[in-house]
Amino acid sequence: MKMSKGQRVVLAGILIAISFILKRTALDLWVANVFMISAAVVAGLPIMKNAISAARYRIIGIDALVSLAVIGAMFLAEYWEAAAVTFLFMFGDYLESKTIEKTRSSIKSLLDLAPDTARVIRDGVEVEVSPDEVIKGDMVIVKPGEKISIDGTIVEGNAYINQAAITGESIPVSREEDDTVFSGTIIESGYLKIRADRVGEDTTFARILQMVEEAQDKKAKTQKFLEVFSRYYTPAIIVLAALLFLVTKDLVLSLTLLVIACPGALVISTPVSIVAGIGNGAKHGVLIKGGEIMENLGKIDVLAFDKTGTLTEGKPKVTNVKAFEMDEDELLQIAAIGESYSEHPLARAIIAASEEKFGELNEAPEESEIITGQGLKVKVRGKTYLIGNRKLMAENGVTVTGEEETYIESEEEHGQTVVIVSSLEKMLGSISIADTVREDAKQLIKNLKAQGIKKVVMLTGDNKRAAAAISKELGIDEYYAELLPEGKVKALETLQEKFGATAMVGDGVNDAPALASADLGIAIGGAGTDVAMETADVVLMSDEIKRLSYAIGLSRATVKNMKQNIYFAIIVAGALLAGVLAKVVFLSSGMLIHEISVLLVIINAVRLLGYGEKGRTRKVLYD
Amino acid sequence: MITKTYQLDTLTCPSCTMKIEGALKRTKGVKEYEVLYNSSRTRVTFDETVVESEDIQNIIERLGFKVLGEK
Numbered sequence: 001m002k003m004s005k006g007q008r009v010v011l012a013g014i015l016i017a018i019s020f021i022l023k024r025t026a027l028d029l030w031v032a033n034v035f036m037i038s039a040a041v042v043a044g045l046p047i048m049k050n051a052i053s054a055a056r057y058r059i060i061g062i063d064a065l066v067s068l069a070v071i072g073a074m075f076l077a078e079y080w081e082a083a084a085v086t087f088l089f090m091f092g093d094y095l096e097s098k099t100i101e102k103t104r105s106s107i108k109s110l111l112d113l114a115p116d117t118a119r120v121i122r123d124g125v126e127v128e129v130s131p132d133e134v135i136k137g138d139m140v141i142v143k144p145g146e147k148i149s150i151d152g153t154i155v156e157g158n159a160y161i162n163q164a165a166i167t168g169e170s171i172p173v174s175r176e177e178d179d180t181v182f183s184g185t186i187i188e189s190g191y192l193k194i195r196a197d198r199v200g201e202d203t204t205f206a207r208i209l210q211m212v213e214e215a216q217d218k219k220a221k222t223q224k225f226l227e228v229f230s231r232y233y234t235p236a237i238i239v240l241a242a243l244l245f246l247v248t249k250d251l252v253l254s255l256t257l258l259v260i261a262c263p264g265a266l267v268i269s270t271p272v273s274i275v276a277g278i279g280n281g282a283k284h285g286v287l288i289k290g291g292e293i294m295e296n297l298g299k300i301d302v303l304a305f306d307k308t309g310t311l312t313e314g315k316p317k318v319t320n321v322k323a324f325e326m327d328e329d330e331l332l333q334i335a336a337i338g339e340s341y342s343e344h345p346l347a348r349a350i351i352a353a354s355e356e357k358f359g360e361l362n363e364a365p366e367e368s369e370i371i372t373g374q375g376l377k378v379k380v381r382g383k384t385y386l387i388g389n390r391k392l393m394a395e396n397g398v399t400v401t402g403e404e405e406t407y408i409e410s411e412e413e414h415g416q417t418v419v420i421v422s423s424l425e426k427m428l429g430s431i432s433i434a435d436t437v438r439e440d441a442k443q444l445i446k447n448l449k450a451q452g453i454k455k456v457v458m459l460t461g462d463n464k465r466a467a468a469a470i471s472k473e474l475g476i477d478e479y480y481a482e483l484l485p486e487g488k489v490k491a492l493e494t495l496q497e498k499f500g501a502t503a504m505v506g507d508g509v510n511d512a513p514a515l516a517s518a519d520l521g522i523a524i525g526g527a528g529t530d531v532a533m534e535t536a537d538v539v540l541m542s543d544e545i546k547r548l549s550y551a552i553g554l555s556r557a558t559v560k561n562m563k564q565n566i567y568f569a570i571i572v573a574g575a576l577l578a579g580v581l582a583k584v585v586f587l588s589s590g591m592l593i594h595e596i597s598v599l600l601v602i603i604n605a606v607r608l609l610g611y612g613e614k615g616r617t618r619k620v621l622y623d
Numbered sequence: 624m625i626t627k628t629y630q631l632d633t634l635t636c637p638s639c640t641m642k643i644e645g646a647l648k649r650t651k652g653v654k655e656y657e658v659l660y661n662s663s664r665t666r667v668t669f670d671e672t673v674v675e676s677e678d679i680q681n682i683i684e685r686l687g688f689k690v691l692g693e694k
Contacts, residue, residue, distance in 0.1 A: 050687035059645040217659040275661040
């Protein structure tokens, strides 16, 4: 007879109820017992079947223990006990599978965001295909309300896109020609023609999914310990039950011990919390790669930030132009023309500033010579100029007056990098360039300190004055400047020795070694940079850096939740054991308490799904 | 040697994982195995000349866990 778990539970319940009614009406005790026995059989058969097949592989699980207990109860003519134990076991299992699905619901909802169709142009005609059939280079058409099925570059159109699937942020962002878009994101309004750059399993979204899927089963240390513990606990209780029977000849007592021998709530305590925590993170664009990382993230003492691209936007901009001899606009223009062949980020910034003001550059330098580490010597509009740093001026014998030097130093103290423009004789002026500090960086550092992080440190390859200026602006405790990538690794070692567990936060562009060598590597703006997503332990998908304090809060809440579960499970297991030995807990009540404790542990974990949604936690996240 | 991942019906008690692992451990031809509790999956690396994917599914099913799919 094939019946589902649910059907068996219902049928067993009905049989038990009928049996009770019969007993009450005292018609016939024998008939009542028959109903009770059938209930035990209906609910107990699948348990026993599982126990037997497991026994074939020499494995004793909880179903073996329950089966033994039921057989024992039947033997003692305790039909009610036998029926109750099997019914409660099945019913508990049924409820557990329903609630446990809830703890995994965040991750599941992420899976549901996967695109299911794609509209591509084939032979000039629009056709609908499965996303797996899209080939790199295909033109994909996406309309409002539809999901983008590939990672690609927009070739035509513009749109507002909800990128929640990737970044956790559901406020739509505007994207136009030449911008990149991600698979799994949804067009709210607009129309896009996109060239597919990455398809199928290679898309950012597919990789996030895969990482989340793997993360949820990377066990926490606590979990590994509890599994080892339960491996010994169960056989130990069986031995105890056998000994007890030999000494006291009390079969009921020994059978009851068997029923409570499986520390269900204890073993389940950690994985349910971890999966709920990781799911919550994934929903908010924070990827935490496993249980152990979840445990460690909450215990971090020091956070070391990379500067460029992490605390700052990584896009240097001209902030100030100063001319001593000529018009400021002219100086900027000359510098831009002089730099027009250069790929240096500072040169790009100068060109961008000039183009923004005067339109596209259509002049080129008549002569141009790059002096590595110093700058350029160029001929523009018939005159020769030097564009670069102090060293360039010194090497070429250009005089920089005291007044000019004071100006340069004061700019540097404000976190600016200064590019000097001069003729062959004297300084003509300078251009100050700075990277914009991220809007939310200051708030983040304030939040981190409020959360009890001992030290917030900045590591940078930039000059000391600029590092000092930014540290002061953001409220950073310490900075290490003028570092090469290896220098960052060294600085981390010093921090670990001095203050304890240190996490490195970077954008993964040139700090991958540091991310890997820290106790914990945290990458920001992960959507887009592959190295960062692979090497880091925690990935903030968007470049909203303040989510870091949410991530730390979440990991602490998860660990706390886990601990509550463990303590509760231990107390229940201890109380049950005491109760059985004191003969106040019997087969059915033992099973009832056991099942309820498992359910409570799961329900406690489900609470974690709400973290960051309301109240105080929301403040940390969105202030 | 191939690796397959089987999607199972929701795993509820973590002791189930021990049961499946114990059974796979005693199956000839199975080289590596891992039961992923939270994602309710079992990943098995096995020698297909010794044991077939179907046999492995049968073993898991006989322990009381429905196999919903393989990948």
